Amino acid sequence: MKTELRKFFAAYESYHKVMEMAAAKYYRYGHFTGTIPLTTFTEKEQVEIADFLGVASSELLQKKKLTLKAWQKAYEESRFHQIAFEEAVELVTGQKLRTKGFEQAQKEAERKQYVDYFSECEGLEFVSPKRQLDFLRQQVTRTELDLLGRLIQALPKELTYLPVYAQQQLGNPHGLDRQMRIGKLFFTLLIDLCQLTRETNESATEYRSRIYQQQNLVVDDLMNFVTISNLVAKTQEGTDHPMWQGACEYQVIWNVPIKALLDIETVRPRQGNTVFIFENSSLYSALLTAFPVLPSICHQGQFRLAMWRILALFPETTHFFYASDMDPEGLQMADKIKQRYQERVQFLFMDQQSYLSYPSEKDISNSLPKLTSLIDPNLKAIAESMKEKKVASYQESLYEKYVAFLSKWEKSENI
Structure with missing residues (x-):
């Protein structure tokens, strides 16, 4: 029956569109409600919708809009009535029904869990709430956070070349290069750790070198x-x-x-x-x-x-x-x-x-x-x-x- 339902709704573009709009209403309000303007459909599609509802197309056009309540009622009187309407929408759209409120609550729970992890991660206690959320947006994983914490804790006491430090800590002399994701994240944390502002007319290269040197790291080679x-x-x-x-x-x-x-x-x-x-x-x-x-x-x-x-x-x-x-x-x-x-x-x-x-x-x-x-x-x-x-x-x-x-x-x- 489920396979037959999918094929039926896939055969009619208008039916598929209504089910997608029903899912959108559910996401916004938490249940199926509201109306859909018929102007979003072609004349052919409007006739198909009238057929599904079991009404004359002229009668439907007079209303100028389709209520989801009428659509759901027509579905529940169809041969697919054994499949709940909610499940039918999921089968047709290929996605689980979800609400905006649920997603927001889920994101807030994930945010809190992520932020709480910074207090558990040794070496990252100094990271500001703003930077924590920035890392969340960048999808920095807990594994990456653990690694960054270890890198901060292991900062050298004496001047050390960055490639040497990277080899010591990561087994890769290029592991903290600017082109590498961990290298970029590491440098971002050093900026927060040093609290050094960029001086007037100071180039990005000069500022970067000064940040590293503040933590006993040297990025320049013999050509400097x-x-x-x-x-x-x-x-x-x-x-x-x-x-x-x-x-x-x-x-x-x-x-x-x-x-x-x-x-x-x-x-x-x-x-x-x-x-x-x-x-x-x-x-x-x-x-x-x-x-x-x-x-x-x-x-x-x-x-x-x-x-x-x-x-x-x-x-x-x-x-x-x-x-x-x-x-x-x-x-x-x-x-x-x-x-x-x-x-x-x-x-x-x-x-x-x-x-x-x-x-x-x-x-x-x-x-x-x-x-x-x-x-x-x-x-x-x-x-x-x-x-x-x-x-x-x-x-x-x-x-x-x-x-x-x-x-x-x-x-x-x-x-």
């Missing part, structure tokens, strides 16, 4: 480096680092990867308390040729973690002269270092007059929106002129001014 000259360092054991000393003695310009900075306690200029920081590598090379003992750093474009790491290793008595190209990106970087180190930073020929005196022909119109986030007043003054001129000013054009300044500085410092 900063170029230096005439700087010396002490190790964690308090001894002078021989490689840094040797580079100074032989006046070597070299790239220091983040890995080589992990065991360094302090960095300082070989002589004096001043360090010159340049963005442009070609200018840096030219100036070091003219001034081979200049204590200096070159970061070659956007700041990497290695740049921030080495700056943090200088004593607070160290002062920095900073110079970059005067374009929107250069002003952003200058603003970043100024906001972080305040009065310890002085700009070298990064002023409104220098910008106006040495313009290039490079159109920077598309990058001008980046200027709106600047904080430093002097940089904002340059930005106003830049918005008007819509061109950049590059460090190479200021070479003679740098040389004159460094010559005077070198004499005053007796270097």
